[in-house]
Amino acid sequence: MAGPCGNGTEEFAEDMADPFELDGFDSLSSAEAGAETARNAAEGGEAPLSSRLFGKAEAHGAPSAAASDGPAAAATRAAYLEGLNPQQREAVLTTEGPVLVLAGAGTGKTRVLTTRLAHILATQKAWPGQILAVTFTNKAAREMKARIRALIGDIVEGMAWLGTFHSIGVRFLQRHAELAGLRSGFSILDTDDQVRLLKQVLAAENIDEKRFPARQIAALIDAWKNRGLTPDTVPAGEAAAFANGRGARVYAAYQARLRALNAVDFGDLLLLPVAMLKATPDLLAEYRRRFRYILVDEYQDTNTAQYLLLRLLAGENGNICCVGDDDQSIYGWRGAVVENILRFPKDFPQAKVIRLELNYRSTGHILAAANGLIAHNRGRLGKTLHSVAGMGEKVWLRGHTDDEAEARAIADDIEALLRAGHSPREIAILVRASFQMRRFEERFVEIGLPYHVVGGPRFYERQEVRDALAYLKVIHTPDHDLAFERIINVPRRGIGAASVKKMHALARLRGLSLYRAAALMMDSDELPARTRRPLKDLMTAFARWRAQAAELPPAALAEVVLEESGYVDMWKAEKTPQAEGRLENLKELVRSMEAFDTLSGFLEHVALVMDADQAAAGEKVVLMTMHAAKGLEFDTVFLPGWEEGLFPHQRALDEAGEAGLEEERRLAYVALTRARRRAIISCVQMRRVHTMWQPAQPSRFIDELPAAHVAILDDALPLAPVTEPEVADTSVDNASAGAGQRTGRRTAADPVSGRTARAPFRQMERRHDHGLCEGQRVFHQKFGYGTIAEVDGEKLTIDFEKAGRKRIMAAFVEAV
DNA sequence: GATCCATTTGTTTTT
DNA sequence: CAAATGGATC
Numbered sequence: 110m111a112g113p114c115g116n117g118t119e120e121f122a123e124d125m126a127d128p129f130e131l132d133g134f135d136s137l138s139s140a141e142a143g144a145e146t147a148r149n150a151a152e153g154g155e156a157p158l159s160s161r162l163f164g165k166a167e168a169h170g171a172p173s174a175a176a177s178d179g180p181a182a183a184a185t186r187a188a189y190l191e192g193l194n195p196q197q198r199e200a201v202l203t204t205e206g207p208v209l210v211l212a213g214a215g216t217g218k219t220r221v222l223t224t225r226l227a228h229i230l231a232t233q234k235a236w237p238g239q240i241l242a243v244t245f246t247n248k249a250a251r252e253m254k255a256r257i258r259a260l261i262g263d264i265v266e267g268m269a270w271l272g273t274f275h276s277i278g279v280r281f282l283q284r285h286a287e288l289a290g291l292r293s294g295f296s297i298l299d300t301d302d303q304v305r306l307l308k309q310v311l312a313a314e315n316i317d318e319k320r321f322p323a324r325q326i327a328a329l330i331d332a333w334k335n336r337g338l339t340p341d342t343v344p345a346g347e348a349a350a351f352a353n354g355r356g357a358r359v360y361a362a363y364q365a366r367l368r369a370l371n372a373v374d375f376g377d378l379l380l381l382p383v384a385m386l387k388a389t390p391d392l393l394a395e396y397r398r399r400f401r402y403i404l405v406d407e408y409q410d411t412n413t414a415q416y417l418l419l420r421l422l423a424g425e426n427g428n429i430c431c432v433g434d435d436d437q438s439i440y441g442w443r444g445a446v447v448e449n450i451l452r453f454p455k456d457f458p459q460a461k462v463i464r465l466e467l468n469y470r471s472t473g474h475i476l477a478a479a480n481g482l483i484a485h486n487r488g489r490l491g492k493t494l495h496s497v498a499g500m501g502e503k504v505w506l507r508g509h510t511d512d513e514a515e516a517r518a519i520a521d522d523i524e525a526l527l528r529a530g531h532s533p534r535e536i537a538i539l540v541r542a543s544f545q546m547r548r549f550e551e552r553f554v555e556i557g558l559p560y561h562v563v564g565g566p567r568f569y570e571r572q573e574v575r576d577a578l579a580y581l582k583v584i585h586t587p588d589h590d591l592a593f594e595r596i597i598n599v600p601r602r603g604i605g606a607a608s609v610k611k612m613h614a615l616a617r618l619r620g621l622s623l624y625r626a627a628a629l630m631m632d633s634d635e636l637p638a639r640t641r642r643p644l645k646d647l648m649t650a651f652a653r654w655r656a657q658a659a660e661l662p663p664a665a666l667a668e669v670v671l672e673e674s675g676y677v678d679m680w681k682a683e684k685t686p687q688a689e690g691r692l693e694n695l696k697e698l699v700r701s702m703e704a705f706d707t708l709s710g711f712l713e714h715v716a717l718v719m720d721a722d723q724a725a726a727g728e729k730v731v732l733m734t735m736h737a738a739k740g741l742e743f744d745t746v747f748l749p750g751w752e753e754g755l756f757p758h759q760r761a762l763d764e765a766g767e768a769g770l771e772e773e774r775r776l777a778y779v780a781l782t783r784a785r786r787r788a789i790i791s792c793v794q795m796r797r798v799h800t801m802w803q804p805a806q807p808s809r810f811i812d813e814l815p816a817a818h819v820a821i822l823d824d825a826l827p828l829a830p831v832t833e834p835e836v837a838d839t840s841v842d843n844a845s846a847g848a849g850q851r852t853g854r855r856t857a858a859d860p861v862s863g864r865t866a867r868a869p870f871r872q873m874e875r876r877h878d879h880g881l882c883e884g885q886r887v888f889h890q891k892f893g894y895g896t897i898a899e900v901d902g903e904k905l906t907i908d909f910e911k912a913g914r915k916r917i918m919a920a921f922v923e924a925v
Numbered sequence: 926g927a928t929c930c931a932t933t934t935g936t937t938t939t940t
Numbered sequence: 941c942a943a944a945t946g947g948a949t950c
Contacts, residue, residue: 245939246939273940276940379940440939442937443939541938544935545936564938601927603926605926717940735937736939737938758937760936761938799942
């Protein structure tokens with residue numbers, strides 16, 4: 110049977126009971142689970158999905174059509190397929206077998222992904238619970254869910270296996286904790302806990318933490334885990350790099366400590382499921398059967414552990430569809446392996462490769478410039494991106510004396526754009542490194558320009574938030590030693606390092622958790638009375654809070670705890686200017702908890718979702734790193750700081766050489782292709798680093814931009830577009846941008862001194878010619894897209910797609 | 926055990 | 941240059 114297709118309603122109801130969702134599965138061996146499955150199915154089981162599936166699906170038409178005409182007939186005329194180009198359609202409809210979708214920037218990747226999922230569900234090739242759909246960020250997962258819901262309704266709620274790699278890893282571990290050496294209710298350590306734990310391990314191993322910092326070994330272990338390496342499979346040569354060859358030993362000791370604490374770190378969320386599936390063939394078989402369709406977003410960013418997991422689950426001929434763009438692989442430093450996507454056709458010899466090459470986002474010059482730049486990379490799968498829009502503006506290039514001048518000029522441009530009616534949220538500044546943001550923030554504050562920083566210091570990583578979370582973790586899981594240790598003397602209550610050390614000793618001796626050791630010691634004479642009293646108070650408080658946790662919603666509990674522990678008072682008493690902000694953050698934390706019914710639900714959310722939901726962006730200019738901008742798009746994009754050493758970043762070159770350079774170049778490609786209509790690259794001659802001024806040279810990437818698509822700017826950004834005769838073929842392919850077309854130093858280098866006569870701004874002002882003609886497609890800030898019906902000098906009559914016919918001055922529209 | 930001062934370190938990007 | 945860590949001193 111190709112899919113769970115039945116004809117009668119009753120049969121559906123039975124089939125749809127998802128056997129894996131039944132309670133009690135965790136406690137069964139996989140063989141027993143199989144038997145259980147059959148029993149439940151025969152009895153009808155719980156069918157929470159079926160009602161949802163039918164309720165909404167019928168309303169949307171697809172499955173009812175399937176019932177009468179069969180899924181295939183429904184598929185070809187489904188509303189969701191409309192408006193897809195042939196390649197996109199193919200990517201949606203090729204559901205069987207391995208498929209690699211190479212989706213260049215702006216080619217409608219997300220749309221294809223969501224439509225594909227919707228299609229599989231609507232044609233009933235699989236139930237929601239039989240699809241594994243992985244994304245990299247929670248934001249992407251949320252967005253995907255929302256978009257599928259928009260297409261086919263609430264069926265999507267049954268997609269239990271839609272999420273980030275890490276959240277799916279947690280799911281595996283929760284179901285089969287015992288196979289991974291864990292007990293249920295294990296905790297997930299954050300990076301901070303990880304480092305503190307490693308410090309303890311290093312101390313126990315008698316390794317000098319000054320010579321071999323815990324952070325360093327933490328990074329090493331993380332990298333090993335990303336590569337799917339366990340302590341006994343770490344290559345000897347690499348283990349030697351740390352603490353005179355004791356790296357693997359420390360790794361093993363660390364893992365042992367983790368297990369003793371019933372805890373996992375982030376890397377384990379991938380590594381343990383892989384190990385588990387490898388070691389338990391029955392389990393693997395179960396899951397292979399279960400996941401009829403596997404879908405992976407951003408495949409170019411998978412690391413080896415993720416790759417192994419996918420290959421295990423997909424098997425030889427699985428229906429696995431990976432979507433990605435090798436040119437947008439920018440997370441190599443985090444363990445991502447571009448080769449994963451490059452070798453997909455070798456991994457799956459019968460794989461179908463589909464290229465999405467029609468770019469709907471950027472205008473021609475921007476796309477051509479980006480294509481020319483990325484053509485300098487080797488080892489690409491190669492794509493030919495075509496623009497569907499007109500050529501638009503060339504990519505602007507501007508030089509400044511120093512970073513302050515750069516910030517000032519960009520701020521001026523933005524003000525002008527806003528005056529001209531551009532929406533601030535359509536303007537972004539993308540920087541290589543976050544420290545660059547500072548200049549812009551200073552300037553924006555000075556002139557009162559509303560801006561919004563995306564990324565910034567992560568909410569859940571702030572000290573006060575982590576302290577508060579530690580209290581909650583101890584209430585939820587008293588044996589969470591690291592959390593307990595974190596707050597045992599915060600706020601100061603007179604339980605110092607010496608006392609904690611004694612507790613540790615007792616805990617180790619008796620094989621207890623720190624919390625239990627503390628509970629014993631508060632009634633013994635080990636500790637001086639002046640320590641015993643506060644400890645007893647704390648323990649009593651925890652007992653009380655835990656009792657309250659059963660009754661109060663998490664948010665209310667948090668409020669009580671923060672108040673009664675004296676934690677809020679601690680910050681109130683502090684007179685530093687930051688204290689107020691910390692109190693604000695605590696309030697924000699409590700507010701964010703209101704969405705959760707249970708403490709454990711909230712804690713799991715926090716462990717996996719490092720990004721607190723960003724405050725609504727609103728009408729603000731966006732300031733962020735290039736990495737954070739991936740997947741986003743803006744009308745106007747400013748790209749400051751294109752200087753050697755900063756971009757490409759020196760460290761990337763030092764650490765990864767040629768590969769590092771190529772990744773930086775891909776980052777440049779990602780940054781440039783965020784722009785829909787306008788991109789302004791800039792560099793400076795002098796940049797202030799710390800306190801010293803450092804001379805800077807324009808980035809090599811500037812010289813790699815094809816000259817034909819770049820224009821030098823020695824003044825403010827022109828507001829009206831520089832129009833050019835439309836070129837029939839607006840595509841630029843990789844080959845032509847390579848050798849001959851490169852920008853020479855003459856045009857691009859040192860734009861500061863190279864102020865040329867060909868200042869496009871002036872030229873444009875002189876000629877009054879707006880270059881617009883009848884039949885041309887244009888864009889207006891308020892009315893959107895339209896076609897020119899009539900030209901009368903400066904006055905145009907335009908038929909807008911949405912707003913209808915309007916008379917508009919030429920200066921207010923832009924050719925597309 | 927707490928507070929203050931000095932030194933260091935980081936500023937690439939994040940699940 | 942700022943924050944964070946760590947050591948020394950009270």
